[in-house]
């Protein structure tokens with residue numbers, strides 16, 4: 001079982017970000033961290049959680065480092081009863097709010113992996129993206145985390161912004177390479193409705209050649225690729241669980257839960273969530289939709305999918321793709337050889 005906790009607070013709103021996070025509701029932190037306890041109790045029944053059930057925990061956001069370890073402590077006390085011995089517990093963090101004290105407190109609670117939202121080591125680009133940290137503070141936060149004993153550290157980068165060029169991107173990789181990290185996620189900038197960038201022209205460029213080059217450079221720097229945007233000597237177990245379609249509990253405003261053929265959506269608004277943390281919209285997922293998700297998710301990463309879930313027509317399309325060396329078959333499973341074409345390949349198979 002995977003457990004996701006959503007923290008919907010941020011110290012500032014980045015110009016590109018449409019995630020469920022708020023900069024003007026920080027006074028709700030305490031009440032919010034109480035509400036998640038109630039939802040977790042409810043989920044233990046719904047998911048029939050037992051001892052050793054929880055294999056991975058991921059705290060995402062928003063910005064988890066805006067909440068103190070003291071406020072997380074009651075949640076950890078509750079969930080730790082269900083921990084499997086050797087579990088991965090990741091938290092996302094923003095370099096600015098990640099102090100040594102915060103990292104130390106979170107490590108004491110059991111955190112053993114931190115994923116930093118760095119985006120770039122270029123100060124101009126950071127300003128352009130509306131980030132509130134600098135290259136120097138990102139380096140310091142990562143070194144602090146490592147010196148505190150966090151063994152698995154990842155950083156997020158964003159590419160395909162208007163101001164990127166090969167020199168800037170190469171510097172980002174060179175900086176990353178020198179740091180004590182074992183994982184990089186690099187996302188192409190997407191422009192979402194409701195963000196500051198949505199109203200500005202040409203903030204992103206879809207430069208496929210530059211993206212291919214950048215991803216190759218990340219691999220050359222010692223981070224093997226295992227998903228469209230993920231690279232590392234360490235593979236994030238929590239994400240692999242999603243791609244393998246495992247059940248997951250989603251705690252918090254805007255979190256999503258998944259059990260067999262249903263998705264659960266608690267309130268997205270912080271106020272509504274606090275007033276009723278047990279409320280959930282339920283989405284029923286049909287067998288066909290589940291199959292399509294398995295194909296899409298499987299092709300986006302190294303996990304692949306079972307060929308036997310496909311019908312005859314779909315299977316024959318996979319055979320064409322095998323001949324064209326776009327995918328390969330091994331022990332009844334289909335694996336993608338062209339991550340950047342993963343959605344197109346899935347659409348071809350299912351279309």
Ligand SMILES: C[S@@+](CC[C@H](N)C(=O)[O-])C[C@H]1O[C@@H](n2cnc3c(N)ncnc32)[C@H](O)[C@@H]1O
Pocket residue numbers: 016017018019060061062063064092093094095116117118119156157158187188189190191192
């Ligand atoms: C929840 S944030 C990480 C933690 C923290 N909130 C931070 O930003 O430092 C998750 C990541 O999603 C990525 N992201 C968010 N919006 C994006 C967008 N529009 N395009 C590309 N990447 C995006 C960023 O790389 C960001 O680090």
Ligand code: SF4
Pocket residue numbers: 009010011012013014017018019021061062063094117
């Ligand atoms: S990218 Fe991270 S810090 Fe920036 S607004 Fe989004 S969640 Fe908050």
